[in-house]
Amino acid sequence: MKLLSFFRLGEPSFGIEKDGGVVDIGERLKNVIKTKSIVDFLTIDSVSHIDEFENLSPDYSLVDITFLPVIPRPNKIMCIGLNYEKHRIETKREKAGYPTIFTRFADSQTAHNQFLVKPEKSDRFDFEGELAIIIGKGGKNIPETEAMKHIAGYSCYNDGSIRDWQRHTSQFVPGKNFPKTGAFGPWMVSKDTIHDYKALKIQTRLNNEVMQDACLDQLIFDIPTLIAYCSSFNCLSVGDVIVTGTPGGVGDRREPPLYLKEGDKVEVEISEIGLLSNLVINESSI
Numbered sequence: 001m002k003l004l005s006f007f008r009l010g011e012p013s014f015g016i017e018k019d020g021g022v023v024d025i026g027e028r029l030k031n032v033i034k035t036k037s038i039v040d041f042l043t044i045d046s047v048s049h050i051d052e053f054e055n056l057s058p059d060y061s062l063v064d065i066t067f068l069p070v071i072p073r074p075n076k077i078m079c080i081g082l083n084y085e086k087h088r089i090e091t092k093r094e095k096a097g098y099p100t101i102f103t104r105f106a107d108s109q110t111a112h113n114q115f116l117v118k119p120e121k122s123d124r125f126d127f128e129g130e131l132a133i134i135i136g137k138g139g140k141n142i143p144e145t146e147a148m149k150h151i152a153g154y155s156c157y158n159d160g161s162i163r164d165w166q167r168h169t170s171q172f173v174p175g176k177n178f179p180k181t182g183a184f185g186p187w188m189v190s191k192d193t194i195h196d197y198k199a200l201k202i203q204t205r206l207n208n209e210v211m212q213d214a215c216l217d218q219l220i221f222d223i224p225t226l227i228a229y230c231s232s233f234n235c236l237s238v239g240d241v242i243v244t245g246t247p248g249g250v251g252d253r254r255e256p257p258l259y260l261k262e263g264d265k266v267e268v269e270i271s272e273i274g275l276l277s278n279l280v281i282n283e284s285s286i
């Protein structure tokens with residue numbers, strides 16, 4: 001099952017991708033859930049009845065909708081830094097006993113086929129292809145042995161970074177929260193369709209050239225560890241997003257450095273999940 005959020009005719013909704021189109025679940029459940037959102041859908045028991053929606057014909061073609069970030073306004077977006085050994089080495093960071101965590105704000109996100117916006121304040125806009133986890137069952141102090149049961153699904157994420165602002169201090173947050181610098185999509189693939197997340201391949205391409213190429217079994221802190229740790233200091237909620245870290249090969253650590261500019265096309269592809277594609281535009285061009 002692939003769940004996506006979208007706009008059509010000025011109205012937000014969500015649905016299932018099917019045969020190159022969308023079955024509009026939000027419209028069908030508008031009298032059952034508070035808002036036409038994936039979070040409300042995951043909160044109620046309707047997920048167990050998903051078969052009735054999957055058997056329907058699409059209401060719209062994908063070309064007739066405007067994608068939204070999979071979860072447009074998560075309660076929390078927790079991003080994991082330095083979680084692949086090759087990336088840790090290229091940043092010259094020491095090994096850590098705990099995950100490195102920073103946060104994103106919802107309005108820093110953009111969607112599949114929407115622009116990534118290079119801010120006027122910097123020319124050091126970098127790409128970071130990552131796997132995102134969407135929480136389907138909340139909880140506090142979740143044991144690692146139970147962690148996978150709390151996942152609703154997976155998606156692609158480009159955790160775009162404004163590198164000079166990221167390094168103003170030891171805290172990453174300023175460089176990670178310029179508007180529309182983090183892309184999330186195109187959809188969420190339900191957990192039950194992924195047999196083994198560690199077998200997934202992740203690749204980031206810039207203008208069709210491979211920049212990052214890795215496998216999810218290379219995570220330093222695996223997914224159960226991340227969920228257990230994040231839930232140890234904060235109660236996870238349905239719809240929260242954990243972005244699991246980027247492999248080596250980021251533009252900032254290349255010789256010479258390679259930063260995003262207007263007109264660039266950035267693609268993050270994860271096997272069995274999908275392809276997230278965005279063009280870069282200058283803030284001044286909007």
